[in-house]
Amino acid sequence: MYRSQQLALKYLAAAIVIFGAMVVAGLMSAYYYINPDFLFGLLHFNISKTLHIDTLVIWLLFGFIGAVYWYLPEEFGIEPVGIKAAEVLFYVLCAAIAVVTLVFVFIQYGPSNEVGMWLVNQGRKYVEAPRWAAVGIVVVMLVFAYNVIGTAIRARKITGIVGVLIVDLIPLIVLYLDAFPAARNMSVDLFWWWWLVHMWVEATWEVLIGCIMAWALMNLLGTSRRIVEAWLYIEVALVLGTGILGLGHHYFWIGTPQYWLAVGGFFSAFEPLPLLGMVIHAIYDAGTHHMKTTNRPAFYWMLAEAFGNFIGAGVWGFMMTLPQVNLYSHGTQWTVSHGHFAFWGAYACGVISVCYLVLQKVRGSAFLDGITWRWAFAALNVGLVGMVGALLISGFAQAFIERAQGGSTLEAFIAGQENFWFLDGMYARFAFGLIFAAGYVVLAYDLLTIGRRLPVHAMAVAE
Amino acid sequence: MKFDLLETALLLGGIAFLAGCYGLLYGVGRLAQRQSIMLAGFACYAFLCVLVAVIVSTTPLAGPWKAIVVVFALGFLGIPPVTWRFLERTHPHRRRS
Numbered sequence: 001m002y003r004s005q006q007l008a009l010k011y012l013a014a015a016i017v018i019f020g021a022m023v024v025a026g027l028m029s030a031y032y033y034i035n036p037d038f039l040f041g042l043l044h045f046n047i048s049k050t051l052h053i054d055t056l057v058i059w060l061l062f063g064f065i066g067a068v069y070w071y072l073p074e075e076f077g078i079e080p081v082g083i084k085a086a087e088v089l090f091y092v093l094c095a096a097i098a099v100v101t102l103v104f105v106f107i108q109y110g111p112s113n114e115v116g117m118w119l120v121n122q123g124r125k126y127v128e129a130p131r132w133a134a135v136g137i138v139v140v141m142l143v144f145a146y147n148v149i150g151t152a153i154r155a156r157k158i159t160g161i162v163g164v165l166i167v168d169l170i171p172l173i174v175l176y177l178d179a180f181p182a183a184r185n186m187s188v189d190l191f192w193w194w195w196l197v198h199m200w201v202e203a204t205w206e207v208l209i210g211c212i213m214a215w216a217l218m219n220l221l222g223t224s225r226r227i228v229e230a231w232l233y234i235e236v237a238l239v240l241g242t243g244i245l246g247l248g249h250h251y252f253w254i255g256t257p258q259y260w261l262a263v264g265g266f267f268s269a270f271e272p273l274p275l276l277g278m279v280i281h282a283i284y285d286a287g288t289h290h291m292k293t294t295n296r297p298a299f300y301w302m303l304a305e306a307f308g309n310f311i312g313a314g315v316w317g318f319m320m321t322l323p324q325v326n327l328y329s330h331g332t333q334w335t336v337s338h339g340h341f342a343f344w345g346a347y348a349c350g351v352i353s354v355c356y357l358v359l360q361k362v363r364g365s366a367f368l369d370g371i372t373w374r375w376a377f378a379a380l381n382v383g384l385v386g387m388v389g390a391l392l393i394s395g396f397a398q399a400f401i402e403r404a405q406g407g408s409t410l411e412a413f414i415a416g417q418e419n420f421w422f423l424d425g426m427y428a429r430f431a432f433g434l435i436f437a438a439g440y441v442v443l444a445y446d447l448l449t450i451g452r453r454l455p456v457h458a459m460a461v462a463e
Numbered sequence: 464m465k466f467d468l469l470e471t472a473l474l475l476g477g478i479a480f481l482a483g484c485y486g487l488l489y490g491v492g493r494l495a496q497r498q499s500i501m502l503a504g505f506a507c508y509a510f511l512c513v514l515v516a517v518i519v520s521t522t523p524l525a526g527p528w529k530a531i532v533v534v535f536a537l538g539f540l541g542i543p544p545v546t547w548r549f550l551e552r553t554h555p556h557r558r559r560s
Contacts, residue, residue, distance in 0.1 A: 227553045269531050272479050273538050276486050280546040283490030288554070310483050318535075319476030322528050328468055396469055404468050 001362075002073040004080045004147075007087055009362065011066030012355050014094060015059045016444060019348075021101075022055035023440045030433045033426040047108055050121075050128050051101065056343065057126060058097060063351030064208050065144055068165070070358055071215040072151060075159060081150030082143060089140050100133050117181070124189075126197055127179035134179050141176065145169045160229035161214050164236060168207040175199050187255035194250045201343075202243040202271075207236050209350050213302070216350075219357055220298055221285060231281065238274035242267050249321050252330040261323040268321045272314030282306035295360050297373040297450070301353035304381060308345020316341050316388070328403040333425065334395025341388040355447055363451030370450055376443035383436025387429050394425030471522040474514050478532070481511035482539040489543040504543075511536060 029052050032038050032045040072080050080086075103120060110116030117123070118131045127134065149166055152158050158166075178196035183189040214228045248264020282303055293299040316338040320329040329335060360368045398416045406412020416422060488504030491497075515536045519529045 230553060265528070266531065269535055270538070272482070273535075273542060276482055276539065276542045277546045279483060279486050280490050280543050281550060283487065283494065284547065284550045284554075287490070287494035307483075311480070315476050315479040315483065318479040319472045322475065322524065322531075324524055324528065325468065325472045325475070329472070396472075400469055 002079050003083050003087070004069045004073045007083065007090060008066045008068075008070035008358065010090055011062050011069060012351075012358060014090075015062035015066060015351060016355065016447060018055050018059035018062060018097070020440060020444065022052055022059055023437050025049075025052035025055060027430070027433050027437055028052075030426070030430040034423075034430055043105065044108065047104055050125075051104060053126055054128060060205075060343075060347045060351060063347075063354065064205070064212060066358075067212040067215070067351070067354045068144075068148065068208075070354070071212070071219075072148065072162075075162060075215070076151055076155040076157060078151065078155055080147045081154050082146050085143050086147055089143055093136065093140050096133050096136050100129050103130065104128075122179065122181060124179070124181055124193055127176075127193075129179075131180065134176075137179075138173065138176060141169075141173045145173060159225070161211050161225075161232060164207060164232060165211045168204055168211070171199065172204040172208065175204065190254040191251070191256055194247060198247045198250055199244070202246060203240055205347065206239045206243060209347055210236055210239070212354060213305070213350055216298070216302065216354055216357055217285070220293060220295060220302065221289060223285075235274055235278065238277070239271075242270040242274065246271055246321075249326060252326060261326075265321060265323045265326065268317065271321075272310065272318050275310040275314040278306050279310045294367050295356055296369040297377070297446075298353045298356035298360070298368070300373075300377055301349050301356065304377070305345060305349035305353060308341065308349050308381075310345070312338070312341030312343075312345035312388070316392075328399045329395065332395045332398040332403070333391045333422075334399055337388045337391035337395055340384065340391065344384050352443070356450070359447065359451055365451040368451055370446070372442060372446040373450060376439050376446050379435055379439025379442060381439075383432050383434075383439050386432030387436060390425045390428035390432060392425075394422045394429070397421035397425065467523065471518070471524060474518050474522065475532070477514050478511055478518075478536060478539075481507045481514065482536075485511065485539065486543045490547065493547055508540060511539070 025048055028038070028043075028048045029045065032048060036045075069080070069086070107120055110120030120130055121128050122131055122134065129137070145166075148162065148169060152162055152166065175196050178192050181189055181193075183192065210232055214232045217223045217228055218225060244267075245263055246268035248260035248262070249268045251260040251264060286299075286303060291299075320326055320334060320338060356368060356373075359365075397419045401419050401422075402408060402412045402416030406415055484507040485504045488500050488507060492499075492501030492504055515532055518524065518532055522529075524532070
């Protein structure tokens with residue numbers, strides 16, 4: 001095994017641990033809505049929510065980086081360039097995450113000046129990490145880019161997948177520079193902040209996961225490189241074509257020019273079209289293989305990715321993306337519902353799928369299957385669908401009562417929060433969150449033990 | 464009857480969902496070579512068209528947005544067969560008998 005692949009294992013293991021931290025912070029955040037006195041005076045809701053969101057970003061990023069470190073040496077047949085620096089930075093990054101978490105939990109607030117920004121919190125959602133840690137993330141991403149680009153140069157070879165990946169890494173890193181707040185005008189600040197959030201989630205990450213899934217498809221189904229790369233180009237073009245200017249669908253209530261709302265609504269309305277193409281592709285692949293594969297959990301998680309992406313990003317997104325609806329739904333639990341479903345479908349399922357593919361190689365299993373992963377698959381997906389359904393109901397109540405009827409006044413906000421539909425949704429979300437958490441525990445157990453519990457031949461016989 | 468915010472949103476979500484059902488049933492029907500499944504897929508698409516008609520006639524969306532919904536629905540009609548043909552052309556060894 002290459003050193004890069006050993007590093008990949010560490011990244012993927014850390015991703016699953018941080019996934020667990022995300023689940024715990026998510027459960028706590030959900031409970032605050034039911035019992036606002038929870039941990040009163042000890043840990044505020046916003047810290048819990050910050051931890052939930054930031055760990056989401058970090059675990060997925062770890063998953064992506066781990067997947068690339070796994071497939072990169074297989075792509076070029078050599079050890080990636082600069083792997084020593086990457087190994088050191090992995091530990092530095094993990095230590096930084098631990099320190100930032102402790103600061104968030106125990107310090108929580110800093111002064112509203114440069115000291116607070118550098119040492120406590122930069123104060124912007126999704127990228128709250130203090131400035132020193134944000135600088136560290138930039139360094140890690142630069143070294144990651146050096147590993148990829150340097151390896152391609154040393155191997156004197158560039159494949160379609162790596163070419164797309166290299167082109168994607170540039171905006172991925174440049175856009176992260178938006179995490180450093182520079183504007184003092186809040187509208188201007190939010191305008192650029194959305195460039196980071198939207199372009200990461202609905203553009204650069206989409207391309208990144210596209211590259212990873214291309215490798216995974218070759219690995220799992222033996223699909224030829226020519227086919228995978230052709231589809232990668234098409235899907236990337238379609239996703240970017242609809243995704244980039246879809247940026248405007250975030251520009252509500254922050255003082256941006258009105259034309260952005262029309263531009264955003266127009267382009268994001270077409271985002272589900274390529275996602276339907278991906279669903280058709282998944283059906284074709286599953287059907288022509290008769291649902292048979294040597295790695296059943298990876299295969300099912302990959303299918304869940306295609307369907308989850310379509311429903312979470314496509315259906316949920318289309319429901320609320322036109323300006324006349326978005327005006328009211330924006331920033332409510334309705335958006336939260338869409339965010340949960342879309343992140344799950346577009347990214348989380350893909351990372352879990354890659355974890356199983358990697359484990360099959362690491363544990364030398366000719367055939368990977370079992371019962372445990374099915375329980376995890378069922379509990380996580382049922383929990384997730386239940387949560388987004390509950391959040392949708394709460395979001396409907398909020399959008400209707402607080403926004404459409406009440407006109408977004410403080411009184412209307414309180415009325416929305418006290419409405420029984422909203423509250424029932426919050427209870428249901430917490431209950432399904434518990435199911436999701438149980439699914440996570442089973443998943444973690446399965447990842448630790450699958451391929452070790454039964455000898456390979458016994459599993460094959462059982463099948 | 465005039466529809467409002469939530470009804471409009473549910474109709475829009477319904478369109479995308481039915482498009483997914485159409486794509487799913489179309490794909491499964493092609494794989495299984497079962498006309499009935501494909502017909503069920505087209506029935507989903509027909510229902511989708513009904514929802515589009517309801518959106519155009521009853522929701523408070525502005526005219527250009529209603530036009531986009533119509534274009535969007537037409538786009539959905541073509542995606543499954545076009546994608547399928549492209550898949551068969553690029554995977555000749557996997558084509559089912």
